[in-house]
Amino acid sequence: MAISIDSCAAMHIGDRSEQQDRLAxxxxxxxxxxxxxxxxxxxxxxxxxxxxxxxxxxxxxxNFASYAPSSESPTEFLRNVIDDAHVIIKLTRFTSEQDPHSTAVVFMLRPGHADWAHCGDSRLYHFRNGALVARTPDHSLVEELLRSGRITEEQAETHPQRNLLLSCLGAERDPRIDTGGTPALQAGDAFIICSDGLWAYFPDEELGQTLHEQDARTAARTLIDAARKRAQGMGDNISLAIIKVVPA
Incomplete structure (x- = not known):
C-alpha cells in the first residue's frame, strides 16, 4: 500500500509571560x-x-542539511544533534547572564523508517491505529520513583517535585540520551512529540484515540483546546508536532 504523511506543528503560550518552547x-x-x-x-x-x-x-x-546515511547512522545523527546542542548551550553561559537549559526530542522520518532521540521530559509517543506502541521515558525524579515502585501513578500526578529533571541540555553533566525507532512504517502509524505543557493533561489512551480519529491539524487544535481548559488558568507553554502515516 502506498502511504503519505499528514503532519502539523502547533504551539500556544499557555498562561506564561514568555514562550520558551521551540518547535520545527x-x-x-x-x-x-x-x-x-x-x-x-x-x-x-x-x-x-x-x-x-x-x-x-x-x-x-x-546537522540535518549535511546528514548522509552512508557516513552516519540515524542513531548516531540524532545523538550528535543533542550532544552538539548541549555543548553550544553550555557555551552561551559565557556570553550571557542566564543559566540556560533545555529538553530535546529529535524525530527523523525516512522512507519506511522512523527514528528518534530525546533528553529530558518532553515526550514522543508512537501509536498504531490508536494503540500505544512506544513512549519515551521522562528523565525526571518522578519517573525514577515510578520505575522503582516508590510512588504510584496517582501520587506522581500531584508530586511536589514532578518538574524536577535529572538530565537536560546545558547542565554540567553530559545529557542522558535515549533512542528508539520503528523499522517498518505502515498506514495507521501516528507520532506526536510534545512538551509537558500538553502531555500532563492526557492519558495515553486519549492521545492515541484523538490521533487515530482526526487528521493532524484537527487533532492538534483539539488537544491544545482541551489542555487549555484543563489547565484552569495555570497552563505552561504548549508545543506539539503530529506526524501521521496515512494511505496515499
Whole structure:
C-alpha cells in the first residue's frame, strides 16, 4: 500500500509571560521522503530558556542539511544533534547572564523508517491505529520513583517535585540520551512529540484515540483546546508536532 504523511506543528503560550518552547518540522534539502521534527522546552529564567531551545532547533537544522546515511547512522545523527546542542548551550553561559537549559526530542522520518532521540521530559509517543506502541521515558525524579515502585501513578500526578529533571541540555553533566525507532512504517502509524505543557493533561489512551480519529491539524487544535481548559488558568507553554502515516 502506498502511504503519505499528514503532519502539523502547533504551539500556544499557555498562561506564561514568555514562550520558551521551540518547535520545527523541516524536510531534508536533497533527500526526498526524509524529514526532521524537533521540539525543545527551554528552562533558565527570562529569555535564557528560549535561547537554549532555539539552539536545539538551529543545530538540528544545520546537522540535518549535511546528514548522509552512508557516513552516519540515524542513531548516531540524532545523538550528535543533542550532544552538539548541549555543548553550544553550555557555551552561551559565557556570553550571557542566564543559566540556560533545555529538553530535546529529535524525530527523523525516512522512507519506511522512523527514528528518534530525546533528553529530558518532553515526550514522543508512537501509536498504531490508536494503540500505544512506544513512549519515551521522562528523565525526571518522578519517573525514577515510578520505575522503582516508590510512588504510584496517582501520587506522581500531584508530586511536589514532578518538574524536577535529572538530565537536560546545558547542565554540567553530559545529557542522558535515549533512542528508539520503528523499522517498518505502515498506514495507521501516528507520532506526536510534545512538551509537558500538553502531555500532563492526557492519558495515553486519549492521545492515541484523538490521533487515530482526526487528521493532524484537527487533532492538534483539539488537544491544545482541551489542555487549555484543563489547565484552569495555570497552563505552561504548549508545543506539539503530529506526524501521521496515512494511505496515499
Amino acid at each position: 518540522i523541516f524536510p531534508h534539502p536533497s533527500r526526498p521522503g526524509c524529514m526532521l521534527a524537533v521540539l525543545a522546552d527551554g528552562m533558565g529564567g527570562h529569555s535564557g530558556g528560549a535561547m537554549a531551545a532555539e539552539q536545539v532547533i538551529l543545530k538540528a537544522r544545520q
